[in-house]
Structure formats: structure tokens, C-alpha cells
Amino acid sequence: MFEAIAFYLFAALTVVMFTITVVTSQALYAITAMAAGMIFISAFFFILGADFLGAIQIIVYTGAVMALYAFGMMFFDTTRKVVEKRVNPQIVFVLGVLAAILVVAIFVAPIVSNNIHALYPVQEGVGNSQAIGMVLFTKYLVPFELAAVMLLVAMIAGIVLAGKKMDKSLTLMTEEDIAKAHPQHESHHSAGGHH
Amino acid sequence: MHHEEVFTNRNVTESSAYYYVDIESYPTTGWDKFKQVVRRTFSGELFIGLWVVMREMIKFDIHTVQYPKEKLPLGPRYRAVHKLLRLWESGYERCIGCGLCEKICISDCIRMDTRIDENSRKEVTEYSINLGRCIFCGYCAEVCPELAIVHGPRYENASEQRAHFVIKDDMLTPLDLLKAGAQEEYPGFGAIIPGSDDAVKKTPLAY
Amino acid sequence: MDVAFIIETIVKIVVILLIFSALAGLGTYFERKVLAFMQRRLGPMHVGPFGLLQIAADGIKLFTKEDIIPQNVVKPIFKIAPVITAATAFMASAAIPFWPQFTAFGYTVHPIVADINVGILYVLGVMAIGLYGPLLGGMASANKWSLISAARSAAIFISYEVITGLSLLAPLMMVGSLSLIDINNYQAGGIENWIVWSQPVAFILFWIAAFAETGRTPFHLVANDHEIIDGFGTEYSGMRWGLFFIGEYANMFFISFVIAIIFLGGFGDGTLAGAIQLILKVAFFFFFFLWTRAAWPDIRPDQLMWLCWKVLMPIAVINVVVTGIVMMF
Numbered sequence: 001m002f003e004a005i006a007f008y009l010f011a012a013l014t015v016v017m018f019t020i021t022v023v024t025s026q027a028l029y030a031i032t033a034m035a036a037g038m039i040f041i042s043a044f045f046f047i048l049g050a051d052f053l054g055a056i057q058i059i060v061y062t063g064a065v066m067a068l069y070a071f072g073m074m075f076f077d078t079t080r081k082v083v084e085k086r087v088n089p090q091i092v093f094v095l096g097v098l099a100a101i102l103v104v105a106i107f108v109a110p111i112v113s114n115n116i117h118a119l120y121p122v123q124e125g126v127g128n129s130q131a132i133g134m135v136l137f138t139k140y141l142v143p144f145e146l147a148a149v150m151l152l153v154a155m156i157a158g159i160v161l162a163g164k165k166m167d168k169s170l171t172l173m174t175e176e177d178i179a180k181a182h183p184q185h186e187s188h189h190s191a192g193g194h195h
Numbered sequence: 196m197h198h199e200e201v202f203t204n205r206n207v208t209e210s211s212a213y214y215y216v217d218i219e220s221y222p223t224t225g226w227d228k229f230k231q232v233v234r235r236t237f238s239g240e241l242f243i244g245l246w247v248v249m250r251e252m253i254k255f256d257i258h259t260v261q262y263p264k265e266k267l268p269l270g271p272r273y274r275a276v277h278k279l280l281r282l283w284e285s286g287y288e289r290c291i292g293c294g295l296c297e298k299i300c301i302s303d304c305i306r307m308d309t310r311i312d313e314n315s316r317k318e319v320t321e322y323s324i325n326l327g328r329c330i331f332c333g334y335c336a337e338v339c340p341e342l343a344i345v346h347g348p349r350y351e352n353a354s355e356q357r358a359h360f361v362i363k364d365d366m367l368t369p370l371d372l373l374k375a376g377a378q379e380e381y382p383g384f385g386a387i388i389p390g391s392d393d394a395v396k397k398t399p400l401a402y
Numbered sequence: 403m404d405v406a407f408i409i410e411t412i413v414k415i416v417v418i419l420l421i422f423s424a425l426a427g428l429g430t431y432f433e434r435k436v437l438a439f440m441q442r443r444l445g446p447m448h449v450g451p452f453g454l455l456q457i458a459a460d461g462i463k464l465f466t467k468e469d470i471i472p473q474n475v476v477k478p479i480f481k482i483a484p485v486i487t488a489a490t491a492f493m494a495s496a497a498i499p500f501w502p503q504f505t506a507f508g509y510t511v512h513p514i515v516a517d518i519n520v521g522i523l524y525v526l527g528v529m530a531i532g533l534y535g536p537l538l539g540g541m542a543s544a545n546k547w548s549l550i551s552a553a554r555s556a557a558i559f560i561s562y563e564v565i566t567g568l569s570l571l572a573p574l575m576m577v578g579s580l581s582l583i584d585i586n587n588y589q590a591g592g593i594e595n596w597i598v599w600s601q602p603v604a605f606i607l608f609w610i611a612a613f614a615e616t617g618r619t620p621f622h623l624v625a626n627d628h629e630i631i632d633g634f635g636t637e638y639s640g641m642r643w644g645l646f647f648i649g650e651y652a653n654m655f656f657i658s659f660v661i662a663i664i665f666l667g668g669f670g671d672g673t674l675a676g677a678i679q680l681i682l683k684v685a686f687f688f689f690f691f692l693w694t695r696a697a698w699p700d701i702r703p704d705q706l707m708w709l710c711w712k713v714l715m716p717i718a719v720i721n722v723v724v725t726g727i728v729m730m731f
Binding site for chain 3: 258261
């Protein structure tokens with residue numbers, strides 16, 4: 001009974017939170033509601049006995065991913081409302097409803113046809129994290145390693161893109177060196193002088 | 196605990212106590228930076244800092260003055276709220292109403308009214324200092340030719356109104372206290388410095 | 403799930419809440435006293451004997467102060483941010499075993515609210531959510547200092563979570579469990595079994611990261627008074643500000659518990675002597691937070707990031723790899 005109560009409580013909370021995320025025009029509400037929704041999702045993992053996934057959900061999504069969103073938020077004036085430009089609200093509405101129906105259909109189909117059952121039932125005497133480790137490093141080893149390599153590639157690409165001129169310090173360079181390194185500055189100034 | 200420092204020669208010379216601090220230049224190469232980091236990490240300076248504060252805690256050499264219960268001694272030339280003094284023999288006010296203090300006050304906070312009384316003496320009827328404006332520079336005490344206005348040691352100025360400290364009656368020594376000999380001849384700010392007669396040079400007449 | 407279990411859990415939660423709220427207040431008193439003694443001062447002296455009732459005076463002040471909501475803030479977020487800080491700090495305590503299990507009146511009590519088998523992961527995860535207090539409070543405040551503080555707290559938390567995670571990985575590999583009780587029992591043999599002897603590098607790294615996670619002095623950049631006033635707390639007043647404070651001090655206590663349990667043997671074999679040892683260890687780590695505040699200067703944000711990514715993280719990764727190699731052969 002408690003599990004049912006908890007499930008419906010967290011289900012309602014999650015839906016409400018993500019609705020706020022989508023509907024609100026205040027950026028700060030959106031990010032707060034989204035972070036709260038991510039935490040409420042972790043409650044489902046805990047209810048299902050998947051403690052490890054629940055904790056990972058909290059750490060990865062709420063702790064790391066949402067904090068990165070928050071960095072993006074720093075560029076907004078959070079005290080103002082975001083003004084959206086809606087060209088054709090009807091199309092957005094229709095497409096949104098269609099997408100929602102599609103998602104529901106995809107998730108409901110296996111349940112309706114009674115096709116869903118646990119491939120890896122809970123083993124007695126084996127902890128949660130061990131069970132995940134066994135699955136990850138046996139059946140899903142190749143996808144797991146592929147994902148790791150992809151993340152590594154993304155990380156190196158990010159460092160290369162962001163770190164192009166990191167070894168140069170404008171404060172330590174002389175005026176001539178700066179002018180040599182940034183010729184467009186010079187032309188910009190001279191162009192300004194003609195007006 | 197009056198401490199007098201002798202300032203005879205303030206010029207910085209080779210023999211004086213000043214010296215250049217030996218600041219090493221910033222490392223430029225990566226290897227030098229790495230060496231600096233390693234040296235600083237393992238030099239243990241952080242632990243010296245920890246030891247210093249722990250030593251002070253163990254020594255328990257507390258320097259706090261628990262203010263309302265104990266108070267620090269004031270120097271004789273401390274400049275707090277002004278006092279108006281009386282003449283010792285007659286009990287008359289020393290103030291002759293010359294108005295020099297009013298004139299010299301750089302923050303314009305002294306205000307006085309005078310009249311000629313029945314003995315043809317100039318009498319000060321009103322004398323007030325706006326302590327909200329006063330910067331306690333001491334010019335009024337310094338300029339006073341009669342040592343009438345001086346700076347007292349009273350620095351605890353809690354009252355309902357600021358004006359309470361600055362009416363003439365509050366600053367003036369009461370007559371009964373004067374008769375009891377309680378008025379202190381003030382050695383502080385505005386008073387003549389001991390030995391100042393020796394310091395006076397004759398005005399040269401040669402030119 | 404029977405009713406007795408639920409009642410027991412609720413009682414435990416209430417007891418932990420009360421004890422650690424009171425300890426947070428007492429922590430401020432100790433901090434002021436210790437800092438004062440180290441700086442040749444006396445600290446609070448006038449309220450009660452040796453200023454002990456200063457805590458009560460502060461509490462009364464915080465509770466009765468006007469709750470000011472400035473005009474341009476985002477009101478709901480501004481109001482909820484301090485609650486997040488305090489709530490996450492106390493939520494993290496759910497998986498911490500504060501005391502070995504004992505029997506009182508014929509009833510065995512486990513002084514842990516929820517013994518989930520990923521305890522340490524849960525504690526660190528929920529402490530990481532504590533980031534949202536400073537972050538949302540700072541961003542909702544309509545104040546530039548608060549915004550800088552929010553940006554700093556996001557950067558520091560994200561970076562130092564990497565250090566806490568990686569440094570804990572090596573000891574967890576040795577123990578083979580994420581439950582704090584299992585980690586404690588792994589070291590039950592005595593001082594020579596403490597993980598700190600086999601994982602000194604991880605211990606130091608985790609300790610350093612603990613300063614960043616709680617925002618204490620060498621890394622006190624989130625609310626650095628001389629740079630950004632009170633950071634995210636600038637616009638707060640009364641009990642809302644007090645909740646930030648309670649959260650910070652509760653976090654200090656809980657992270658002290660975590661360090662003591664993971665690296666220094668926790669409560670050992672579960673006897674009374676072991677339990678008292680745990681309290682002493684926690685007291686030492688809490689005292690160390692105050693000690694460094696008196697002794698060490700704050701560092702710059704860029705130095706903090708440099709330390710995290712260029713020094714601590716490589717060391718942590720090397721530590722994990724070395725531990726793995728040693729365990730394999």
C-alpha cells in the first residue's frame with residue numbers, strides 16, 4: 001500500500017514539475033522545476049529497489065547535468081520573463097499532441113501485449129551495484145565501451161575547441177604582440193577613425 | 196602607559212631599518228612552475244600556520260578588553276567632548292567671547308552669542324557645539340587664548356539627543372565642583388606644552 | 403512493512419533533526435570561541451556563563467527578525483532556496499550510521515534511518531544537491547554579488563564532486579560495498595585495519611574536497627566576505643538566512659562523520675569504546691574546520707579550479723589505477 005501511495009504521489013509530482021518546466025516563461029522556475037522533477041524520478045528507482053540507479057539519477061542528472069544548465073542560465077536575466085515568439089501556435093499544439101500520443105503508444109505497447117518481463121531478476125545475496133556491474137560487463141560490454149569512447153572523444157574535442165589560445169595571456173603580452181596576434185582589432189580601430 | 200617615539204630623522208638611509216623584500220620572479224617555463232608547486236606543497240608552511248594559531252590557543256594570552264567592565268587608559272592629549280573651564284580664583288568663566296574658536300572651526304559647528312553685561316564685561320550667553328558635525332580636530336582648543344575651551348576625556352556619549360552634550364551648561368565646570376577643587380587644569384590638547392617657554396625663540400630684529 | 407518500523411523511523415528522524423539542529427547552533431558557538439582563542443580574543447562572553455546562551459539569543463534574533471523579501475527577486479525561488487540547503491543537509495544524514503547498534507529496554511536500535519546498500523553514494527549525491535540552495539538563492543536574488551556566488555558555487559560543486567567520487571573509488575574497490583556499515587565493518591579489526599593506512603592519498607584528497615563541498619575557509623569562495631559580501635546570502639535576513647547557516651553546519655558534521663567512518667575506522671567493532679572513539683574523531687574533524695579557518699587564507703577561484711583539475715584529479719585517477727593494479731596482482 002505504501003508503495004502505491006508513494007508511486008502515485010511521486011508520479012503526480014513529477015508530471016507537475018515537468019509541466020511547469022515546459023509551460024513557464026520564467027527561466028528560473030523552469031530550471032528549479034526540472035531539477036525537482038529529476039529528483040522525483042529517482043524516487044521511482046528507490047521504490048523499485050534499484051538503489052544504485054536512484055543514487056546515480058540524483059548525482060548525474062540533478063547534481064551534474066542540471067548544474068551545467070545552470071551555467072547556461074547565467075547568461076539570462078533571471079528576474080525577467082522570457083518572451084517567446086509564437087508564429088503558429090496551432091501547428092505547435094498539434095505536433096505536441098501527436099508526439100505525446102506516439103510516446104505513450106511506444107511505452108504502452110509491450111504492456112498491452114503482456115510482453116514485458118524482467119530479463120535479469122533480482123538475485124539473492126548480490127547487492128544492487130554488483131548486479132548492475134555484472135550486466136554491464138557481460139552482456140552490454142560493447143555498448144558500454146562504445147559509450148565510454150564516445151564520451152572520451154567528446155571530452156578531447158571540447159578541450160581542443162575551448163583551449164585554442166589558452167597559453168596566451170593578454171595581460172602579459174606587449175601591445176605590439178597583441179596587435180600582431182589580433183590584426184582585426186587594428187583594422188577595426190582604423191575603420192572607426194575614418195567616420 | 197605613555198609611549199614616546201623619537202622622530203629625529205625620518206629619512207630612509209642605507210643604515211636604517213628598511214630593506215628590500217626578496218621576492219623571487221615568477222616561473223615562466225612549465226618545469227619551473229612544477230618545481231614551485233612541489234616546493235610549496237611540501238614545504239609545510241600550512242602546518243606552520245596551523246601550529247602558530249594552536250600555540251596561541253594553548254598559551255591563552257587573551258588581549259580582549261571587556262569594555263564596559265574595564266577601560267583602556269586615555270592619553271593626556273586625547274580629544275573627546277569639549278569642556279569649558281572657569282578661572283580658579285574668581286569662578287568666572289574663562290571664555291572672553293573673542294569668537295576665535297567660532298572663526299577657526301573648519302566644520303562650522305561652534306556657535307556663540309555674546310552681550311556686554313552690567314559690569315561692562317563681555318559675557319557669553321549661548322555657546323554650543325554641534326557634535327554631529329564636529330570632527331574633533333582640536334583647532335578650537337588650540338586657538339583659544341585663555342585656555343577656556345579644551346578637549347576632555349569624556350568619550351561615552353550615550354543620550355536620547357545629541358544636543359544634550361553640547362549645551363554650554365553641560366560643558367562648563369559647575370561652580371560647586373570648582374570650589375571643591377575638582378576642576379582639573381588640563382594638561383591635554385590646547386594646554387601649554389610643558390617646557391614650551393624654552394622652545395620660544397626671540398623674534399629676530401636684525402632685518 | 404509494519405507500523406512499529408514506521409514509528410521507529412519517524413522517531414529516529416525527529417531525534418536526528420533535533421540533535422543536529424542543536425549541534426549546528428552549538429557549532430556556531432564553538433566556532434566563535436575557538437577562532438577567538440586562536441586570535442587572542444575571548445569571543446562571546448556576556449550572554450549567560452561564558453556566553454553559552456549566545457546561541458539562544460541568536461536563535462531568538464533570527465526567529466523574530468523581519469523576513470525581508472526584496473522587490474525584484476523571483477519570490478518563490480528566493481523563498482525556497484534556504485529550505486533546499488537545510489533539507490538536503492539533513493536528508494544526507496539518512497544513510498549515515500551515527501552510532502553502533504545498541505539494545506535499550508530489550509529493543510535493538512539501529513541508529514541509521516535507512517541502511518540502503520548504496521549508502522555512501524546516496525550521501526554524496528544528496529550533498530551534491532545542496533548546491534541548489536546557493537545556486538537558486540543567488541540567481542533569484544537580483545544582486546550581482548549573489549549571482550557571482552551562485553556561479554562560483556556551481557563551478558566548485560561540479561568540480562569537487564569529481565574529486566570526492568574518484569578519491570572514494572579506491573577505498574570502495576577494496577571494501578567491495580557502498581554501504582557505510584559494510585565499510586565500517588571492514589575496518590572493525592582495530593587501528594591497523596583502518597583504510598587510511600592503505601589509502602592515505604584518497605584520505606587526503608577526500609579531506610581537501612570536503613572543504614570545498616562544505617565551503618569552509620581555504621575554499622570559502624561561495625560567500626567570501628571581502629569579495630562578494632555574503633554571496634548568495636546577501637539579500638537574506640532572519641530565519642531564511644539562518645537556514646543556510648544550519649545547512650552549512652549540519653553538512654560539516656555529516657561530512658566529518660563520513661570521513662571518520664570511511665577512513666578512520668568509524669565505530670570499530672561496535673562497543674561503547676568504539677562509539678566514543680567515533681564521536682572523538684568527528685569532533686576532531688569539526689575542530690579542524692575551525693582550525694584552518696583561523697590559520698589559512700582563502701585562495702582565488704581560478705586557483706581552486708587549477709587545484710581541482712590539474713592537481714587533485716590526476717592524483718585521484720592515478721590512485722585508482724594503482725589500487726586496481728595492486729588488487730589484481
